[in-house]
Amino acid sequence: AIHCIVLLFKRIFHPRVNIFGMNEETLIKRYRLSSFAILELLDEIKADLEPATRRSQAIPAMTKLLASLHFFASGSFQRTVAITAGISQSRFSEVLSEVLNAMLRRMAKFIRFPHTQNSLNETKQGFFAVAGFPGVIGAIDCTHVQLVPPAGTEHVYRNRKHTHSLNVQCVCDAKGIITNIVAKYPGSVHDSYILRNSALFSKLRDGEFGDGDSAYPLHPFLLTPVLNPTTAAENRYNEAHIRTRNVVERTFGILKSRFRCLDRTGGALLYRPEKVAQIVVTCCMLHNIAKLHGLEHDAMPEDNVGPSLRMEQQLNAAGTQTRTSLIQSHFL
Numbered sequence: 001a002i003h004c005i006v007l008l009f010k011r012i013f014h015p016r017v018n019i020f021g022m023n024e025e026t027l028i029k030r031y032r033l034s035s036f037a038i039l040e041l042l043d044e045i046k047a048d049l050e051p052a053t054r055r056s057q058a059i060p061a062m063t064k065l066l067a068s069l070h071f072f073a074s075g076s077f078q079r080t081v082a083i084t085a086g087i088s089q090s091r092f093s094e095v096l097s098e099v100l101n102a103m104l105r106r107m108a109k110f111i112r113f114p115h116t117q118n119s120l121n122e123t124k125q126g127f128f129a130v131a132g133f134p135g136v137i138g139a140i141d142c143t144h145v146q147l148v149p150p151a152g153t154e155h156v157y158r159n160r161k162h163t164h165s166l167n168v169q170c171v172c173d174a175k176g177i178i179t180n181i182v183a184k185y186p187g188s189v190h191d192s193y194i195l196r197n198s199a200l201f202s203k204l205r206d207g208e209f210g211d212g213d214s215a216y217p218l219h220p221f222l223l224t225p226v227l228n229p230t231t232a233a234e235n236r237y238n239e240a241h242i243r244t245r246n247v248v249e250r251t252f253g254i255l256k257s258r259f260r261c262l263d264r265t266g267g268a269l270l271y272r273p274e275k276v277a278q279i280v281v282t283c284c285m286l287h288n289i290a291k292l293h294g295l296e297h298d299a300m301p302e303d304n305v306g307p308s309l310r311m312e313q314q315l316n317a318a319g320t321q322t323r324t325s326l327i328q329s330h331f332l
Contacts, residue, residue: 075266126174159187253299
């Protein structure tokens, strides 16, 4: 007779993370949001995250949110975040996708370009207070988020520093709140191409200006620096332009310091480009939520891929006239 011994292993459930009992300072350091902001966000997306099963060990919506916030904030590997959250690594991958999808369904609520006259006027006043630059409704720039490219596409994602990345376009207001984002182009794509092919391009109107660096061509609605200023007025214009544009550069520094998964010091994101784009957009939404709750964060120097190729050769007559008129009316 053959005798068999069957070993039955009891499934081990790790204690799951929760915010109750955690002091506010530790909470903000780990998740980048206050307890009130976390509870408010949970209330917003809870219906999308609630487990469909009635099993006692199903992952609660709070645990899913906190595990994802910890990943965004720390840039740690999935395994580290999963252990901290008390869930398996494979389950965390699913949880992250659930949270990303829940957030992206609400993108329009948290990333909004000014469109009413009141919001436009408020945005212009905010920028004018920075450096006396009139009519600005957004500071625009691109930043690179490193990733591991899919096999066979390395050349498409390789940027000018010979690393692989997404080139992400953002617009922000004078407070550093992100009002528009395009996160779908590989690192080899030029900033000006991203703008020209974005929905934002058709929203900008004469008399209201975007503020961009010399990577962009000059337009009546997108003012760039004078590359070789020869007058005191042109120098004053350039100084005001730089101070105004610095708002978006500082915003990138805060964004990547707050959510280390976006910064190269956290390592390249090990996801397909489409999921990297979802992570970037979600972090921008969370950045806005933190700002709206008055949560400040130190900026790290923006380590971008270097200055973009200058586009001054693409001047158009209307853009030149608009810039000249502005210099004469406000910077003489």
